[in-house]
Amino acid sequence: MPASTASTVTVFPTCLGDIAMPDVVGQTTRALAACGYAPRLARGVTCCGQPGYNSGFDADARRVAKASLAALDRTEGPIVVPAGSCASMMHLHWRELFRGSRHERAAIRVSQRVRELTTLLAERADRLATLGLAWPGTVAYHDSCHMLRELGISDAPRAVLGTVAGLTVVPTAVAPRCCGFGGTFSVRYPEVSVAMADATLDDARVAQVDAVISADPGCIMHLDARSGRRGDTPRVVHIATLLAEAGLR
């Protein structure tokens, strides 16, 4: 894929992007465009099915994911997902979910095209670096568990953050640790979920960062909502939001 041609990519907004973070979807599209891609918002898609799949309701999950699968199978080129956990669901677990069904071949086809947002941006980090992005301050990067452990992505988001002048990424926790979102876990066990968020936010507070950055709307929604309630910890924002704040348009 030569960097000079504007290759078409399809943006899968995800359900949390649609409901809770519509800004992130727009910022994702602009970031991709700035890197020389030609992004198009996927039409007719719903959710990746992860909430049902992770709760053990495979049949329900299949029904939901089927709608997104069919819509995405009508597109071509990379499918960009601005959510590590959804990317992991679509890239790795759709094959499992549709195994033995008549959608299996489509699932294999589509899953191979799924790309997590920051990996695509990192491939064009040189180009990002020429855009004069600046964000003075220190941040912590929160690894989404599925993005880190299932997809093995940890360098790409950091490479993207490295293109922003004035920005320092500081390490916080002993090991990358789950923030306590866990999809339905966050409402099934709210008290434990919030305690886990506090552990992550306490680390960020100790590190005196200006913001916590992540590439997963699930973690962000949960952490930021907890941080908002506490009032003594930094806000939590999506990496595409940070790029927008750094001057990307």
Added chain:
Amino acid sequence: MNRPGPDPLTSSTFSQRAHEQLGKPFLRRAVPKATDHAYNALRDRFRDHDYDALREQGRRIRADAVEHLDEHLATLVAALERNGVSVHRAADDARAREIIRGIVRDAGGRRVVKVKSMASEEIGLNPALEADGVEVVETDLGEYVVQLDHDRPSHIIAPIIHKTRGEVRDSLSRVAGRELPDDAAALTGFARDTLREAFLTADVGISGANFGIAETGTICLVTNEGNGRMCTSLPRVHISLMGIERVLPRLEDLAVMLPLLTGAGTGQLITTYVSLLSGPRRPGEPDGPREMHVVLLDNGRSALRGGAYQDVLHCIRCGACQNVCPVYRQVGGHAYGWVYGGPIGAVLTPLFRGMDAGGELPHASTLCGACDDVCPVKIPIHDLLHGLRSDRVRGDAAPRAERVASSLWSLAWSNPWTYRASVTFARVGTRAAARVPSGLVRRVPGAARWLDGRDLPGGPRPGGRR
């Protein structure tokens, strides 16, 4: 050790137990500190070595052991018997208790010293022996305190991770009949002297088995305190209770399994003591028990073979998955309601105790996968947790409210138009909710579960910067 009261697993929910644990300030400080310490020790231990390659070797050894379990067990039994060991097979916990009670009775045992054993916790051995009028003394310092307090261990290898020094001091002071100093060395010294007396006078020593080596007929025990060695050296009878899956085909397999067990558990190169016990005292030897018994415990293990959860039998009970689990870190082991806590407990408990009792536990995880990354034998714990969630749904054991919610979700989101409508509704609803009294918002089903401790997503941030 009598533990009065109902079974926590069936009489309470994970939420309730977690709530209780989250209210303990010391636990909230101590468990993260201790588990981080253990994880850092593991990382340091393997900093200059290829942990992944070693655990792959460990996985292969354990997979071979479990895949050909019948054959290896037959070899083990024959070798143990050649070594003069009496071997007993127990299909379930009741039978295991009965066998051990019988051995103690036949030996005229009045006093039993015990080495920490999760299998003996699993079968509830101590109350059964005590009902026969036998005095049972746990000799691992942590287990001793657990026993004095009629408590349960809360971590596989650090049983009193949840207790303060002050609590330990109170427990030991009751035994001493005087106020002991608030000092770990002095408390340990008192426990040593008290337990030394028990070692010297006990008739029977009971241990678990970290491994049973098939080729040589050897039980392997690891400890740091030396109590494993004491319990198997001084009393005239030694009984080892071993889960059938803990077999290793060859003696040399320990060259892989020991560094994995101790490295993953405590970060040590090797534990202070590793005992290899191949039978009772032989002619010409200066000491050792006159009788050695091995009780092979099934208790639901062989039923797991050939099924989707066979890999859980590879577990060597190192506790590493507890140390990295972000949920365990907050709530400790007691929240899981039975003897095995943390990620591996959330798999073992529904398998051993059934879906009705333990089916909730696989949900007590965010499926973050930290346990998979650290497990020394590469058990895909988070796949097993996910599988158990699916099984619960397929077996109709999921609560009705969950099934209804999932059906509604699936109905609405399997179609782009109804999805759009619900998304718009949710967006507008969230925005409107920010402007109406929170008491009203909390009446929306499920909303209170989010709003206890968290704001609405995307709401204004009065305390936030920028």
Added chain:
Amino acid sequence: MRPRIDPARLAAIAPTELRPGEDAVARFVAEVEAVAGTAEVVARGDAVDAAERAVLAHRPLRVVLAADLDARREALAGRLETVGVEVVHYEQADRATVAEADVAVTGCVAAVAATGSIVTGGAAGRGGALIAPVHVCLVERRRLFDGLLDVLRALPAIGVGSALSFQSGPSRTADIEKTLILGMHGPKAVHVVVVEGDADS
């Protein structure tokens, strides 16, 4: 059949094996010290002297000697008795007598360089090295194995009796608030004397 463990492969990935070219004695001493034990290396002729010094450093009233010291046992017993220390032979003493001893001296059937372990069994007995608060152990250089795999493969040929014990440094516990305490049930001090030279009794 699963293949046997490949020693070179294991040495490359396990911390319990020696690295190629690593000196076994130096590593052994370093590992013993890393787990709060003490160690020294002496020439063959100095073994009894070294053991005597190590024992007397603890000003004992009663010392237990294990049978696996072989000919050195008589020599050491003589020296200790000369300075007024009561000497008991483990296999001849009753439990109460052993329990009151201040120091135990044993040999070993093997030792492991990479882990700093001594391996006792057979003639030394199960409890001999365990009950006294101080343990002094004599290790013949030729019984020092590089790593765990070597020693495990050699054990059946050594013929070690009903019980073998690997022991690496003093007994320890960290059960109370993770505070490390030495000398829980076993000895709180372990001193290892490595005896160089080829000849053996």
